[in-house]
Amino acid sequence: MKKNYNLSLSLLLFFILLTPVFAEKEEKPNIIFILVDDLGYGDIGVFFQNERKAQNDRSEPWIMTPMLDKMAKEGAMLTDHYTAAPVCAPSRASILMGVNQGHAHVRNNQFDKEIGENYTIADILKTVGYETIAIGKWGLQGKGEAPNWPAHPLKKGFDHYFGYIRHADGHEHYPVEGIYRGSKEVYDGYEIVAGLEKSYTGDLFTAKAKNYIISHQEENSEQPFFMYLAYDTPHAVLELPTQEYPSGGGLNGGMKWLGTPGEMTNTASGEVDSFIYPEFANATYDHDKDPDTPEIAWPLTYQRYATVNRRIDDQVGDLLQLLKDLNIAENTLVIFTSDNGPSTESYLPKEYMKYTPEFFNNFADFDGIKRDVYEGGLRTATIAFWPNHIKAGTVITSPSISYDWMPTFADVSGASAPIRTDGVSLLPSLTGKGKQEPSQIYVEYSQNGKLPDYAEFLEAHRNRKRGQMQMIRKGNMVGVRYDIQNQLDDFEIYDVSKDSHQGDNLANQKSELQEEFKSSVLRRRIADLDAPRPYDTSLVPALKGLKVKEGLLATSYQVSSEFIPSALGKAISEKVVNLPGVEGENGNLVVWTGYINVPESGKYTFSADREQSHFFMRIHDIAVIDGNYKIADSAEGSVYMEAGYHPVKIYLMKNDKSAKLKLSWQFEDKPKEVISPDFWFR
Template sequence: MLLLLLTLIFPGFAQTSDRPNIIFILVDDLGYGDIGVFFQNERKALNDRSEPWIMTPMLDKMANEGAMLTNHYTAAPVCAPSRASILMGVNQGHAHVRDNQFDKEIGDNYTVADVLKSVGYETIAIGKWGLQGKGEAPNWPAHPLKKGFDQYFGYIRHGDGHEHYPVEGIYRGSKEVYEGYEIVKGLDKSYTGDLFTAKAKDFIISHQKEKADKPFFMYLAYDTPHAVLELPTQDYPAGGGLNGGMKWLGTPGHMINTASGEVDSFTYPEFANATYDHDKDPNTAEVAWPTTYQRYATVSKRIDDQVGDLLQLLNDLEIAENTLVIFTSDNGPSEESYLPKEYANYTPEFFNNFAHFDGIKRDVYEGGLRTATIAYWPSQIKAGTVVTSPSISYDWMATFADASGAFAPIRTDGVSLLPSLIGKGKQAPSEIYIEYFQNGKFPNYSEFLDSHRGRKRGQMQMIRKGDMVGVRYDIKNQEEDFEIYNVLIDPQQGNNLAVENPALQKDFKSTVLRSRIADLSAPRPYDSALVPALELGKVEKGLQMTTHQVSSAWIPAEIGKAISKQLVDFPSVEKVTGKGNLVLWQGYIKIPQGGKYTFKADRKESHFFMRIHDIAVLDGNFETTNSPEGSVYLEAGYHPVKIYLLKDDATPQLELSWKFEEGPMEMISSEFWFR
């Protein structure tokens, strides 16, 4: 009877497309240790009254019915660069937004939304953005509607996301919520976590009424539990999904069904009445949790309720089976609570939000980067799946492309995680590389190792291969060694294995240089370090040229088997004789003298891309009318190269040039190409 009723209400009800809906839920500053099944349940089981805990039943249920990714990393330990890498599918060595570049434009290239939109997805971004660039509102150069999203609702500016009541502005003043390019009026008493949930539900319900045969992609970026730790107006509405929970009313002054009562007033009773053994003496009376931690627990449980509400809606609409939902955080836990002076400052020590790791937000030890990540897709992901293989947040572009049948662009540094999630196919290893700069110091928490506490952050790097992680803090030059840890058996990173692993040390130092390109807006002390050449045996003159047939509007990351193969002296379109619209030249470029090389590609309105090692040296895949240039510091010797040209024009052209240091630009002749 319910199915019949829903079918009448929603024409085309129960989506039949084999392309899943995709919901990417990104929360702000939630630590790996905040989620029950990842850590808090363990604290509860110990029943140490001096170590309080938070329960997350809805997220636990989601994890138990889906997959837990226990070795998943964020691309950066702070929000703006982390989000930029997610949306663009690249590591921080290739991202346009790095370090603390809040409100910088995300860059002109393909986003996850562009990729999914190319195969027919309706796209919407809800919540915190912070990647819009300079300009007068609302004409920002990187507004979400200019970056592949059909709809947008939320906070554009990074700083607005510190305040969870747009109108009342309890701690940081009133803020602006945008719907598209227009400021939304009448958001009185609208707690943002509730507001964004209500809007998300409203979109899904409307979509199923009007476009049920079309898949959708939702980027749902909450601004909680980050920043001010403001409380909701009231308890979470009973029920969930179609029959309860959050509701979008759309009436100015009463936009959602919790926009009433007292702002910043509601604490869940289990936290308001909670006590703990503050002095670790069971013979003395317990005391109430400090108000600050009642607030944090309430904000976190609210997220749990909101996610449970959304999942219930998917079930009520009978689209859960064909919807892939990802839940993750942008970085590790924060101590930045922005509370009034009458409240104690928040510290992750109270709940150990960093779990068994050392580090918090802005650190590149595990606590700042490891994120509690859940994937839910009932028809494809087996309940109780635990993915232990390492992965990173810029893998999601390739994963979503794989799930939807779209083409991830060649620029992406990520790999599809679908084989690990659904248990089919061979999982390619993730390339986990992170760089970041911050002038602060490592927290002086008693739970952290003495060797870490108080050390300067400065320029930092992290790389992981298998179970081994390399970390560098306060880097002054490329010659400095990585600390090396086996994080499988040493998650707190206390046993530095660098001395025992000289070969791995050399590999880490080489790999980080082969995985990034310098950005003048985020200078690094290793920017001008020479990328090591390969030690090769016998080589021959020329390159291997193959042609491929692709149906993508851009050069895709996966190009399939070659249609034709031939040997050529140098990259030239005139030499192409085989069928196919994509040409790939690969082999080695011989660098005659170590130093700075600037490459340039002149082409005729064709998609073009060139990698040296894993460095995206020339990217003409998004903008096809310019002549892309890129500079990289190379050691003398042989360096692997891949050059791609998508023949969009009937008479394509290509000329590759280079210059050494500040010398003249000249064509790269055949004497420098090898295979």
């Protein structure tokens, strides 16, 4: 008995000692980020289409998405989630870089521009041991000769890449037999993939994603993976699959990667651009809104659109089933979202009816579509799935935005998001644990078109010129500006929790919020010469009514990340100093917090001279100097400021004890000078 007791005790102690190891493994789940192209908020059943069906108005056709509905039922719906930009390239850049459009390198319609020299989500997750793979549409590679683009995914933190590099290639959903612009190039890493006849891209990317996950679990299941799965559908050419979706799903059916040239997947056969789901091919509707006249068949254009959407639904369901079959669903966080609102693009031959989102009301109960900053262009139907971590049936109504995913994934994985990020972790909202920090929701964009003249939109919005636009949200209040001429232009202000169409402008009742919005948009962005704005040289307002003391608060930390992180942990020491300097500071990271007193209104160019150290400077929420990605001896940035006090945070990560720092500024065209202690306050 004594021997058995000792054996039992030994086993108990053994498993207790092992527990932290298992716990640590569980803290690093696999992450799959599914991004679809131009899917409207109103395209998904649980977000809108199910309501249309329930109303049973035969003049208002509907689309069903059973797999995505199931995903939402088993996970969480984010009803107030926004995209960072209402068009694909800048939207994707903000997602991958974790910054708003006022800090992104890719803005407006800068398709195929390089994503920028900074950390991506993939870079961040690799620091804590993730294997990273990007599949699908990229469009952020920059100029250069193929395949050696400066911002190829393999140069931006991804270990593997398979998909369309160029933006326009994603307009075709058959790489070989494209009906709009002909054949396009799919890359596997740096190599062009041959033998893609009859390969419908949605199926191709799904099969490749499944193949990677299966192989990873067979060969390297101990290592977590991050997958950026960027479909090119339903955007652009409404091309149809070759055949019905293969029965089953996961390990036991659905899409399969065969890898044989000419037969890459199990649907790379049959007739190109041919299959329409029977429920859509046979669907009729009350076209003239007269129940006494016979219904007619859906136009082929809309049969096509519904099929493409339903195909996405099958593809996502197939992937989720695979996770369950492999017993990794509970350790895999899956996010499903879109890059922007619905589009009018269909790129079909002339004999087809032009596509309009009015047929299915893909914009749901909102006004605006792709390229608009009203809710219909920015609000994206988003679903999070993570069994045993996200409670089934969760509905998250707090506002969030797509650049929140970088800090969220960092939080989930135990990584550090860089100090540059404009996002916050959504983990508290997803899991119901901890306090959710409010998201900083801000969008800027410019486009020369107009809002569509749709009957479902408010008359005041129809045919409205877009031009320079901004959107900002605080709580339930959203500020919107169209065709901005200068910084003095007022925001329209709406309570979007009660006014989805944004018709009741509360600007006259919200004068304080008006001024706050005007100040806030200047305090969270920096000018970009490639995307000029009419407010680029507007003065960032100083803070009023402050009571300050001389000096800055210097706080020291010891951090283990390779760069300055956004989450710093517990401070080692704090003291008041008369100017930023690293001599005698503890830890390897010093943060100086306080205010800078700007003596004159105008343009200030700040420069930081330091010896091979990571550096970052933020004034208000403006990333004025970012020297965190590439270590250099100096860095600079310019900002227009009103005379007075402006909050400042200065970060320096010391590489060794000999590190030094010298901060200088230049006002307008005057000589550059070191910022003296006379201008620093706390």
